[in-house]
Amino acid sequence: TLTALQAQDHVCSCIGNPTHKVTASSGNIFYINSIGSAITKDYSNPLTRFCMHDYPEDGRGNMSQVHHGSKMLHDLPKELLVPSICVDNNIYFRNELLQSTTGFFIPTYFFQGNVSSRDTEQASLQVLALGYPVVRMEAGFAVDPECIILEVSSFQWTYIDLQTDIHLCGFTCR
Helix, strand or coil: CHHHHHHHHHHHHHHCCCEEEEECCCCCEEEEECHHHHHHHHHHCCCCHHHCCCCCECCCCCCCCHHHCHHHHHCCCHHHCCCEEEECCEEEECCCCEEECCEEEEEEEEEEEEEECCCCCCEEEEEEEEEEEEEEECCEEEECCCCEEEEHHHEEECHHHHHHCCCCCCCCCC
């Protein structure tokens, strides 16, 4: 067991000890782990990275994982929502205008959901966006107050891409 303790000390000296000993005023001793440090290590580990879930999942009433819960899907405060998504090496942000294959859109929320394809009967888990459709008009852009859901794979142009397109009215370029 001396070898195990030496190995533990060596690992802690290399990557740091995530556990901190805390003594309460009552004299009770407990240990605190840094959640941020644990998440950072999980994302940097190629074996655990692909098991991580970045987006809450619509489990359609079923819950077997924490990211399936309706609180993660519906009740999460806006400041804790994932701010962006990367699609085909383009980064799309929440609350920014983008262009999809179906038109203009302002995403407000990213989540995962099972989507059925016309080609197959089995549904597959895909990242979706809840947001507002936007219509280009002569005077500018009009935002529809009714939210819709789009597959993020349909996103084509970022807000910055749209700003550089001089043919779009309603933008004042930099």
